Amino acid sequence: MSDVRVAGVGLTPFGNAPERTSRDLFAEASITAFEDSGVPRDDVDALLYGNFMGELSEHQGHHGPLMAEAAGVRAPATRYESACASSGTAVRDAVMRIRNGEDDVILVGGAERMTNLGTAGATEALAIAADDLWEVRAGMTFPGAYALMAQAYFDEYGGEHEDLAHVAVKNHENALNNEKAQYQSAIEVSDVLEAPQVSSPLGLYDSCPISDGAAAVVLTSEEYAEEHGLEAPVSISGTGQGGDRMALHDREYLARSPAAREASDEAYADAGVDPADVDFAEVHDCFTIAEVLAIESLDLFPIGEGVSAARDGRTTADGETPINLSGGLKAKGHPVGATGASQIAEVTKLLSGKHPNSEFVEGATTGVAHNAGGTVASATVHVLEVSE
Amino acid sequence: MSDSETRDAGFDEWLDAAEEDRAYYLACPNDHGSLPPRRVCPDCGATELEDLELPDSGEIQTFTVTHVPTPAFEEDAPYATAIANFGPVRITGQVVGIDPADVETGLEVEIEVTVSETTGERVLGFSPV
Numbered sequence: 029m030s031d032v033r034v035a036g037v038g039l040t041p042f043g044n045a046p047e048r049t050s051r052d053l054f055a056e057a058s059i060t061a062f063e064d065s066g067v068p069r070d071d072v073d074a075l076l077y078g079n080f081m082g083e084l085s086e087h088q089g090h091h092g093p094l095m096a097e098a099a100g101v102r103a104p105a106t107r108y109e110s111a112c113a114s115s116g117t118a119v120r121d122a123v124m125r126i127r128n129g130e131d132d133v134i135l136v137g138g139a140e141r142m143t144n145l146g147t148a149g150a151t152e153a154l155a156i157a158a159d160d161l162w163e164v165r166a167g168m169t170f171p172g173a174y175a176l177m178a179q180a181y182f183d184e185y186g187g188e189h190e191d192l193a194h195v196a197v198k199n200h201e202n203a204l205n206n207e208k209a210q211y212q213s214a215i216e217v218s219d220v221l222e223a224p225q226v227s228s229p230l231g232l233y234d235s236c237p238i239s240d241g242a243a244a245v246v247l248t249s250e251e252y253a254e255e256h257g258l259e260a261p262v263s264i265s266g267t268g269q270g271g272d273r274m275a276l277h278d279r280e281y282l283a284r285s286p287a288a289r290e291a292s293d294e295a296y297a298d299a300g301v302d303p304a305d306v307d308f309a310e311v312h313d314c315f316t317i318a319e320v321l322a323i324e325s326l327d328l329f330p331i332g333e334g335v336s337a338a339r340d341g342r343t344t345a346d347g348e349t350p351i352n353l354s355g356g357l358k359a360k361g362h363p364v365g366a367t368g369a370s371q372i373a374e375v376t377k378l379l380s381g382k383h384p385n386s387e388f389v390e391g392a393t394t395g396v397a398h399n400a401g402g403t404v405a406s407a408t409v410h411v412l413e414v415s416e
Numbered sequence: 417m418s419d420s421e422t423r424d425a426g427f428d429e430w431l432d433a434a435e436e437d438r439a440y441y442l443a444c445p446n447d448h449g450s451l452p453p454r455r456v457c458p459d460c461g462a463t464e465l466e467d468l469e470l471p472d473s474g475e476i477q478t479f480t481v482t483h484v485p486t487p488a489f490e491e492d493a494p495y496a497t498a499i500a501n502f503g504p505v506r507i508t509g510q511v512v513g514i515d516p517a518d519v520e521t522g523l524e525v526e527i528e529v530t531v532s533e534t535t536g537e538r539v540l541g542f543s544p545v
Contacts, residue, residue: 148485148486151486165539166509167486168508169485172482175482176499179479224483226483227481228480229480275508276508277508278505278506
């Protein structure tokens with residue numbers, strides 16, 4: 029079984045670019061990834077591409093060949109759709125294909141165009157990740173779903189909105205020097221607490237923004253990387269995926285994410301690491317409560333303790349386990365289909381010393397990426413390690 | 417959100433029944449509860465599913481008041497959405513007949529099919545018992 033190397037990564041700026049098509053966004057990310065990798069386009073065996081709402085935002089289906097063309101790649105191409113975990117699932121399949129020896133080089137990534145829909149339109153589009161009959165038609169939005177989880181968490185384990193506010197403050201702080209981030213501005217706890225409510229207890233600053241953007245990653249087999257003298261010190265050493273019932277009300281727990289626990293258990297075992305070995309993580313903080321559920325699912329903090337981790341400084345840049353040094357979805361932005369691949373890009377840069385926040389994880393060898401779809405009915409977890 | 421006249425088999429029949437106070441759930445031989453339309457028990461794979469009467473009331477387990485809705489609920493906001501536990505199944509619904517600010521965990525509710533002020537479509541709702 030081949031080790032899978034991250035040969036190159038590319039991101040567009042995440043943010044407000046309503047006029048840019050997803051093909052243009054992905055083209056830009058792929059150019060950066062190819063330049064970073066030193067891998068010629070002709071060597072690509074496949075494109076695995078994540079996108080969630082292209083039918084709604086661009087009246088476009090069948091993205092695979094369109095994006096291969098945009099990236100200048102002549103290879104079979106397939107779109108992956110798992111809501112906000114779309115490119116996480118694409119990365120996972122890319123890893124397995126390279127390990128199986130089917131492919132040597134895969135371009136994997138994703139893009140999303142969202143801001144052209146406006147806030148109401150994007151809220152409606154995001155809602156299709158929930159059960160249309162039993163959730164959306166009752167008026168449940170995505171912020172509403174995470175608000176239901178936040179309220180259930182407070183009732184079951186304690187914690188308050190001010191705890192969650194510290195998650196937002198931390199992630200904004202981390203994004204200050206991330207030039208690709210949507211928000212490069214500091215906020216304070218009071219900003220979060222005084223912001224207009226979206227779905228109680230969550231307000232505007234508990235929510236990630238609506239974003240346009242793309243991410244691309246060139247993955248190769250270890251043999252290919254060595255044969256071609258690539259500088260690719262970071263490997264994806266563990267992959268895991270979990271699933272759960274579609275509707276939140278059908279889950280065993282309203283304030284936990286078992287699918288993410290299943291994914292992380294599998295990824296840790298696959299990589300041969302323990303949660304205690306994890307130096308830092310990029311997690312799917314689409315809402316502040318989501319970061320809490322994520323770090324508990326990853327077994328980085330005990331159930332019920334995640335809520336106070338940011339407030340206590342345990343997950344800040346200089347804390348014991350920095351979480352979302354990129355700024356996370358909250359501040360970096362969340363172009364849905366790009367997010368999973370963008371986390372791989374951020375972790376790779378952090379591990380190889382090429383990230384503006386690498387100084388906070390100097391000497392780190394193990395980073396984790398956690399990508400979630402819907403109310404975590406889908407989850408992928410990847411372990412990345414420095415292999416040379 | 418479908419705006420066509422075509423009904424969703426299984427789901428719309430359930431709303432019809434709920435409007436006549438005959439809400440039901442699907443029970444498999446292993447006592448797992450689920451909601452239609454469904455042919456297979458999602459818990460155990462059993463295919464013999466029986467319609468059983470839903471208990472008259474449920475208890476709110478978690479709730480939220482939504483201020484930023486989808487366009488289909490634009491005129492309805494702010495409104496309370498809750499997950500209520502009816503025993504064999506939990507259900508998500510809009511809480512009506514009470515000030516959204518007064519909704520709380522533990523509140524006992526019954527099914528009440530209501531109508532969206534925005535679209536006129538039927539909405540699965542809960543009202544305090």
